[in-house]
Amino acid sequence: MAMVRPVSPRTPDGCEECLKEHSTWVHLRLCLTCGHVGCCDSSPLKHARRHAASTGHPIVQSFEPGEDWRWCFVHEALV
Template sequence: MAEKLCNHLTAIEEIKTAEGRVCEECVKIGGRWLHLRTCQECGVTLCCDSSPNRHATAHFHETGHPVVASAEPGEQWLWCYEDEQFAEY
């Protein structure tokens, strides 16, 4: 039986996509990133937890914005930090 999606994921009506192919915070500090995630509340694109600076998770902790979408080409999924749930779209 499939797990019911959390309210944060079901509230997403339109997927925000990355404006560019960079982590905005890594660019500011001269850092590097592996994969990118786009915040579904404010649209900022930041690096994933496999990247040295983990800016997407830090953004969640700082702002409380719970849902990110993969900003990687060919990937269509969402992750809710608060409820630790994954959903494809």
């Protein structure tokens, strides 16, 4: 299974779990395996990291306007 592929954001309006839970987030991250949108480690609930841990999808891209960097949760490094 390819870890990085073209994806469409499943919830383009915000963090998937925060939207369901009526929580707040700081910044958003897009899973490059499945399109999950999760909140960053600066957010109270860290849903992007939780998603990576529970699914084994390690690479996210910033889902913030004007940013195009990627992060690997396995290596804790920019990729």
